[in-house]
Amino acid sequence: MAIRILSVDDEQDMEMLILQLFRKQIRDKKYEFVFANNGIEALERLEESGDITLILSDINMPGMDGLTFLSKVNERQNPLLKSIMVSAYGDMDNIRTAMNRGAFDFVTKPVNFEDLEITISKTVEHIEMLTSLEKGREQLIAIQNDLSVAKEIQMSMLPKTVPANIGKAGVDLHAFLQPAKVVGGDLYDYFMKDPDHLFFMIGDVSDKGVPAALFMAITKAIFKSQFSNRNGDSLIQKVKIVNEFLSEDNSSFMFVTAFVCLLNVRTGELEYVDAGHEPPVIIRANGETELVKKQGGMALCFDPEFEFESHTLQLNPGDKFVLYTDGVTDANNIPGDRYGLHTLQEFFTTGSGSKSTTAKEMNEATLTSLVEFIGPATQFDDITMLSLRYLGS
Known part of the structure; x- marks a missing residue:
């Protein structure tokens, strides 16, 4: 099942570059991208697509900037939803703020697409690991519940x-x-x-x-x-x-x-x-x-x-x-x-x-x-x- 990635950037050519860079992964149904031009649109996309697990967001955007958007994302309290923030090279104050607000990683502009691909791949691996752990936890809870019922049945005998x-x-x-x-x-x-x-x-x-x-x-x-x-x-x-x-x-x-x-x-x-x-x-x-x-x-x-x-x-x-x-x-x-x-x-x-x-x-x-x-x-x-x-x- 494809990992759904929300790309948020007000630069129009970013969508074309993303689709070109990850064309193989998209063709192989490994990644599926959803696009938004600012934080407001991004929140709408999140509401429309509840299965988005990775966000790639610019920090400096009109309407709602990336830091405000990141705060809104954190309010969803979804441990499986990870964010990679994008900012200008040398903009360490905003990058530091983003990391303090829960961003998983960051890349700088001008974007090094090899670095972006590695960063997204690393983040996807982390999400998959967390998903596996969550499934294991749910299975463990189910087993514990079954055992509790089994204990009640056994003791009732x-x-x-x-x-x-x-x-x-x-x-x-x-x-x-x-x-x-x-x-x-x-x-x-x-x-x-x-x-x-x-x-x-x-x-x-x-x-x-x-x-x-x-x-x-x-x-x-x-x-x-x-x-x-x-x-x-x-x-x-x-x-x-x-x-x-x-x-x-x-x-x-x-x-x-x-x-x-x-x-x-x-x-x-x-x-x-x-x-x-x-x-x-x-x-x-x-x-x-x-x-x-x-x-x-x-x-x-x-x-x-x-x-x-x-x-x-x-x-x-x-x-x-x-x-x-x-x-x-x-x-x-x-x-x-x-x-x-x-x-x-x-x-x-x-x-x-x-x-x-x-x-x-x-x-x-x-x-x-x-x-x-x-x-x-x-x-x-x-x-x-x-x-x-x-x-x-």
Whole structure:
């Protein structure tokens, strides 16, 4: 697309000289010239042709001189509209004034046409660079807006409040997700599968950002669909179905670690499937902590035929159970130290986490501890936790 140049000069032969000098560029549709005899006409041309991006203007003209015209141009506040001012050789006062008023460059009379061609070419290159930067900025804003909408959609898929029936069933529960980017790949869910059983889970997609967020949404939807269904499938069977579905056409080769649980709210018996996830922390009512022992388990999406195993553990009234993603234990600070599983367990044993009463207090205290540990370093992974306190029915 041709660069439109407005030439403003009261000398009649200037138009002919311009057209002759730039005939090749005009023929190749690189430049297109619009002409005016003074500042008043030039303002009219600008109104008529909103796509003019370069002005070549004489300073000394009748009607409206070039300096006044330049001031009017500046009022348009168009950063992509650049001006080259033309004045008599030695007229440094006016040239200096023009530059102070925002002129991009200048040439002197008698015009050296080789210098004029170079000056216009240089100015056009600058305008094209600014145009490219502006397009990039607009694209970035559009991407940021899209990501903000994506974040709202993603966060809306996660439970925001704990349903009253969970509290009535004798469980105090709280979960949160803090993405490392605008969107992330961690997920969690919880709901009463039936009056006696609480379903809850946490997961972590292998990638980050938008690809992980899309895979997270699919994973969350599949788990919700399977465990909302009150058919007779066991916990293992449902996890196997989820794994088979996610493994189909997995061209991105992503995988998901997950810890999937069913808690009998009447007895405190907790059945779980460990799909390659971080070991949960149990804080017993007497303050002692323990880690759930790793007993095999492969991440979802690696092998559609993998046979998962379920295990059970016992929660007693007053016991707490903490699920988390590796964004917690792998958090790094500026020196490169890792928060680590030992620190997390110690935090709940003797640290401020041991003083937390409710599930929400546990999560908030842990996040505060992580933020203090990370300090000015950049959070490189999503941080997600799901904590519960079993009260007993």
